[in-house]
Amino acid sequence: MEDRRMWNVSLVRSVFSSYESNKILQIPLCARPGKDRLIWKDSSIGQYSVKAGYRLLRTRASPPQASGPSGTNASHLWQKIWAISTLPRCKELVWRACKGVLPVRMNLKRRGMEIDTTCPCCGEAEETTTHALLTCIGIRRIWFASHLNIHINEEIPENFLGWLELVLEHPNEDTMADIFNLIWVIWKRRNAWLYDGQLWSFERSLAKAAAICIRQDTEVDGLQLGKTQRGLLNSHKSGCGPWCNYQGC
Ligand SMILES: [Zn+2]
Structure with missing residues (x-):
């Protein structure tokens, strides 16, 4: 008032x-009357910019949350995530997923919201971070249909961080970058469905991830796949890593 x-x-x-x-x-x-206004406190002029946000993320390279399920040091983990050569927004998203602060329904309930925790995409399970990014039925298909050919079954670590720790052991930096890009697209796909009622097809989802791989930052709405992108989507990488339960890998 x-x-x-x-x-x-x-x-x-x-x-x-x-x-x-x-x-x-x-x-x-504030004791003095006056209109409220939004201020970005980490900028001298009080305004947000991508540069200011990037700088803040870099200076917070030692985040407060402690270790994960297998004792991984949070600071070390953050440095490994930040070293992946992809867009900052992809790395930030993965980090938020590891910290358990993505606004999936189970996390919102944990924070005190009265909310139906059923997954808004499949309606068949509780929406945890792992479910939203890895095990939801449509998401599994995307992982498998991607050039990464990752087969995700029930045996993967229940905790997203546990899965990511396996991913980060992979020696191929390009593969890790592709995984981060696909996670980002999967999250955007979920939000497009939840908030805009848009259902991204597998092709569109994979095209977006491929575009990030190729040009690092491209909006690809309505993109017609070119030769290079089709190659990225279709090429197979065998022996992709310990997180993949696909037979033969
Ligand atoms: Zn689901």
Whole structure:
């Protein structure tokens, strides 16, 4: 309530979950009247830029979260993720997935939201990070249909971080970059379905991942696959790695 310089508690509680309400109501209000405005606190002029965001991510190369299930040091893991030669947005997404902070439904429920945790894509399982990025039925098909030929079955580590640790052991940097790119596309595909009602076909999903591989940053809506991209999608890499349960690998 602007005139009294205090939160409208009933309004906040009616809009947000109890967890979020409590966090919001703990924010101290400025004693002086004035309009609110968004400020990027890590910039001297208070405005966000990609450069400022990139710089912040680099300076936070030693994140606060401790180790994963097999004792991996978080800082070491972050450095390995950051060393992958792909776009920062792909690496940041993978890191958020490892930390368990992607807004998949199980994570939102864990944070106190009253929410149906069923996967919005298949409707057959709870939407965990692992499910959203790896084991959802449509996502498995994408992994397998990609040039990576990764066959994901129930035997993969339940925890996404556990799976990624296996991935990061792979010696081929290009393969790791391709995996990161595909994870990013899979997440965008999920959000396109959830928020825009758009269902990306396998071809479109793989074309987007291939475009990242080729040009590092390309929007490919409506892209017709060229020769090189078709090759990227179709070429097989045998013996792709310990995370792949495909027979013969
Ligand atoms: Zn699903």
